[in-house]
Amino acid sequence: MAGVTIxxxxxxxxxxxxxxxxxxxxxxxxxxxxxxxxxxxxIRRLGYRPNRAAQQLRTGRIQMLGLIVxxxxxxxxxxxxxxLEAAALAEGFYMLLCNSExxxxxxRRYVEELWGDGIGxxxxxxxxxxxxxxxxxxxxxxxxxxxxxTAQPGDxxxxxxxxxxxxxxxxxxxxxxxxxxxxxxxxxxxSIGSVNRAERYSGFRQAxxxxxxxxxxxxxxxxADTVDFDDRDAAELGRVAALExxxxxxxxxxxxxxxxxxxxGVVAGAREAGLVVGSDVSVTGYDDIMLAGMAMPALTTxxxxxxxxxxxxxxxxxxxxxxxxxxxxxSILHRPTLVVRDSTSAPAMSxxxxxxx
Amino acid sequence: MAGVTIxxxxxxxxxxxxxxxxxxxxxxxxxxxxxxxxxxxxIRRLGYRPNRAAQQLRTGRIQMLGLIVxxxxxxxxxxxxxxLEAAALAEGFYMLLCNSExxxxxxRRYVEELWGDGIGxxxxxxxxxxxxxxxxxxxxxxxxxxxxxTAQPGDxxxxxxxxxxxxxxxxxxxxxxxxxxxxxxxxxxxSIGSVNRAERYSGFRQAxxxxxxxxxxxxxxxxADTVDFDDRDAAELGRVAALExxxxxxxxxxxxxxxxxxxxGVVAGAREAGLVVGSDVSVTGYDDIMLAGMAMPALTTxxxxxxxxxxxxxxxxxxxxxxxxxxxxxSILHRPTLVVRDSTSAPAMSxxxxxxx
DNA sequence: AAACACCAGTAAATCGATGCACTAATCAAA
DNA sequence: TTTGATTAGTGCATCGATTTACTGGTGTTT
Numbered sequence: 095m096a097g098v099t100i101x102x103x104x105x106x107x108x109x110x111x112x113x114x115x116x117x118x119x120x121x122x123x124x125x126x127x128x129x130x131x132x133x134x135x136x137i138r139r140l141g142y143r144p145n146r147a148a149q150q151l152r153t154g155r156i157q158m159l160g161l162i163v164x165x166x167x168x169x170x171x172x173x174x175x176x177x178l179e180a181a182a183l184a185e186g187f188y189m190l191l192c193n194s195e196x197x198x199x200x201x202r203r204y205v206e207e208l209w210g211d212g213i214g215x216x217x218x219x220x221x222x223x224x225x226x227x228x229x230x231x232x233x234x235x236x237x238x239x240x241x242x243x244t245a246q247p248g249d250x251x252x253x254x255x256x257x258x259x260x261x262x263x264x265x266x267x268x269x270x271x272x273x274x275x276x277x278x279x280x281x282x283x284x285s286i287g288s289v290n291r292a293e294r295y296s297g298f299r300q301a302x303x304x305x306x307x308x309x310x311x312x313x314x315x316x317x318a319d320t321v322d323f324d325d326r327d328a329a330e331l332g333r334v335a336a337l338e339x340x341x342x343x344x345x346x347x348x349x350x351x352x353x354x355x356x357x358x359g360v361v362a363g364a365r366e367a368g369l370v371v372g373s374d375v376s377v378t379g380y381d382d383i384m385l386a387g388m389a390m391p392a393l394t395t396x397x398x399x400x401x402x403x404x405x406x407x408x409x410x411x412x413x414x415x416x417x418x419x420x421x422x423x424x425s426i427l428h429r430p431t432l433v434v435r436d437s438t439s440a441p442a443m444s445x446x447x448x449x450x451x
Numbered sequence: 452m453a454g455v456t457i458x459x460x461x462x463x464x465x466x467x468x469x470x471x472x473x474x475x476x477x478x479x480x481x482x483x484x485x486x487x488x489x490x491x492x493x494i495r496r497l498g499y500r501p502n503r504a505a506q507q508l509r510t511g512r513i514q515m516l517g518l519i520v521x522x523x524x525x526x527x528x529x530x531x532x533x534x535l536e537a538a539a540l541a542e543g544f545y546m547l548l549c550n551s552e553x554x555x556x557x558x559r560r561y562v563e564e565l566w567g568d569g570i571g572x573x574x575x576x577x578x579x580x581x582x583x584x585x586x587x588x589x590x591x592x593x594x595x596x597x598x599x600x601t602a603q604p605g606d607x608x609x610x611x612x613x614x615x616x617x618x619x620x621x622x623x624x625x626x627x628x629x630x631x632x633x634x635x636x637x638x639x640x641x642s643i644g645s646v647n648r649a650e651r652y653s654g655f656r657q658a659x660x661x662x663x664x665x666x667x668x669x670x671x672x673x674x675a676d677t678v679d680f681d682d683r684d685a686a687e688l689g690r691v692a693a694l695e696x697x698x699x700x701x702x703x704x705x706x707x708x709x710x711x712x713x714x715x716g717v718v719a720g721a722r723e724a725g726l727v728v729g730s731d732v733s734v735t736g737y738d739d740i741m742l743a744g745m746a747m748p749a750l751t752t753x754x755x756x757x758x759x760x761x762x763x764x765x766x767x768x769x770x771x772x773x774x775x776x777x778x779x780x781x782s783i784l785h786r787p788t789l790v791v792r793d794s795t796s797a798p799a800m801s802x803x804x805x806x807x808x
Numbered sequence: 809a810a811a812c813a814c815c816a817g818t819a820a821a822t823c824g825a826t827g828c829a830c831t832a833a834t835c836a837a838a
Numbered sequence: 839t840t841t842g843a844t845t846a847g848t849g850c851a852t853c854g855a856t857t858t859a860c861t862g863g864t865g866t867t868t
Contacts, residue, residue: 099824110848115826124846146568147507148824151853156504161548165533167741172529176522176550188568191518191548193533211503211545329745362745384524388686388719390747456854467818472856481816505854508823 107136160208160216177404202227221288237415244425255425263396263430264297276348280313283352332359347441354379376438391436464493517565517573534761559584594772601782612782620753620787621654624735633705637670640709689716704798711736733795748793
């Protein structure tokens with residue numbers, strides 16, 4: 095703590111603290127250029143930096159935002175966090191990081207504590223169908239941007255949602271597989287409780303229906319017994335799913351995973367089952383995390399424009415915090431794109447009976 | 452901002468604000484049990500929560516720490532961040548996340564700003580050989596824990612270093628390869644400017660020397676032209692390195708990568724070169740990030756006990772901040788362990804001439 | 809009964825920045 | 839000269855919690 099106060103600056107410059115404060119806060123309208131430069135040089139000479147605590151106490155505001163993610167151990171959230179931090183920093187905002195581990199109770203506690211500590215805006219990465227647990231705080235005045243989610247009935251009015259068009263994204267992936275000639279596809283995810291999972295599933299179904307395939311063409315595996323799975327376990331989930339699905343009678347020739355981590359698990363599981371991904375069986379992911387391109391085989395996936403989304407998230411958060419939200423309560427959907435790599439190909443002639451042990 | 456103040460609580464309980472404050476701060480020694488419970492129930496009734504800004508203004512302290520990492524987009528740092536946050540949260544500390552992108556200037560700016568904003572402790576993940584850029588701030592009073600680094604001459608006295616024994620770790624990996632029968636090994640990293648890279652290289656050399664191999668047995672690739680590589684590029688670096696090394700005359704049969712991200716790149720590069728990792732060529736990593744175990748093939752690597760290290764980092768940071776540092780200026784080394792998986796095996800008979808196109 | 813110790817709790821100054829209400833000074837119009 | 843308007847800047851209460859110095863009351867000692 096430097097310890098230089100506004101009073102010392104005022105004394106050094108031969109003015110009152112108010113004048114220094116006025117300068118600092120841009121109220122320079124009626125101020126002699128000479129006074130101004132005198133104060134400015136005093137500030138520089140003393141290396142003065144306003145005390146944030148005092149500022150916050152006085153104004154009630156603080157230049158800080160909260161980011162609540164399921165877990166930064168997941169590279170997708172890590173990447174998002176990095177971009178959001180960059181966007182925030184550019185405007186002088188710090189970012190407080192909170193890992194919710196997908197626990198709504200933890201989300202609620204964080205939101206309330208952050209608000210109680212003077213943080214006016216939070217980016218909440220939770221794709222829970224309901225925001226009821228944070229509604230009271232939002233209604234009390236907290237600025238909220240819900241990320242990876244679309245607006246739902248009953249949401250607090252002031253919240254803004256940001257995500258990608260999950261239905262479209264998953265349709266792109268599924269249509270790509272259908273175009274390759276697959277006719278038996280599996281959809282792998284954890285329990286379908288979240289908004290984006292539901293949407294992605296819907297995209298999957300839409301593509302199948304549009305292709306005129308029967309309902310039975312789409313196998314759904316959603317980890318019946320893993321009620322609430324963790325990000326760290328997404329890969330493990332995929333692995334288990336793949337083993338189970340591929341060893342069943344009449345296995346699918348393609349597997350659509352809910353996200354890349356899960357897809358990587360599916361790839362591992364398929365390998366254990368003795369199949370070669372990219373020829374015996376096709377796999378798609380979602381997110382396009384850095385590792386998707388480096389995996390073996392490189393993963394065909396749906397890319398979310400993370401950097402762009404982070405910038406939007408921050409911009410909208412500021413708007414909501416400043417009250418000029420304009421159009422809150424909405425969903426802002428970014429456009430996902432399909433990235434075709436090596437994990438998908440036309441189905442083999444006699445599926446599931448090609449590889450060596 | 453809840454808006455309930457200590458005065459309201461005092462009024463509700465029929466006591467003075469001082470008494471409430473005394474209770475809140477554990478000065479309950481001379482307080483009638485009856486008064487105490489009266490105050491406590493008032494607090495509960497009103498849902499009072501102390502205003503952090505006011506607390507900080509008065510005491511100069513704040514329950515917050517800064518974490519500066521190269522980039523949370525790298526899962527190793529993401530995992531570390533998650534564990535550190537958990538340790539901090541358990542003691543009521545928030546964690547401010549800062550991405551330095553390995554830029555010393557950004558590290559310095561962050562450190563100074565955090566200190567200026569009343570944050571008393573920072574965990575700095577930088578393996579730069581020198582801490583000179585943050586020395587003034589540490590000497591001004593900032594509590595600093597340098598992570599992934601060992602103490603160097605000229606370090607600020609109050610800093611604590613936490614890391615793994617890199618020399619030992621890399622020796623474990625190298626000895627494992629030597630035991631498998633490899634006699635030509637390559638060491639792949641970016642420029643060897645950082646402390647831990649130097650240490651890891653030293654471990655590699657030690658193992659080779661101890662085995663009585665000639666100097667020429669160890670090929671070093673350190674990206675001559677990539678002066679300062681980024682975490683995001685670690686994988687790319689590995690890929691390029693592998694392509695280059697493996698297409699040279701008399702290629703090595705094993706590649707030791709500086710970390711897992713780099714190793715994953717090496718695996719990709721080897722594949723592009725037409726080699727099968729785990730049989731034609733062996734590859735080891737370092738860190739044991741979550742993905743190491745899921746890669747194809749699963750990566751043999753050196754595990755850093757991240758969770759334990761995060762707990763230590765936080766514990767030591769508190770000590771330094773409280774001034775009872777005891778033994779500062781030291782290095783605390785955790786013990787790395789070798790995790791053998793599928794990316795390493797005995798060298799093929801005629802190396803580099805086995806696989807299909 | 810005077811002197812003192814002790815107890816339980818209080819009054820008020822304090823941290824540093826802010827911004828409203830105010831004033832002293834200058835100038836213009838009446 | 840008086841009045842009013844404008845300019846340039848100041849005084850000070852304020853935010854909420856902390857903490858030191860203090861008070862009024864009770865009990866004990868000599």
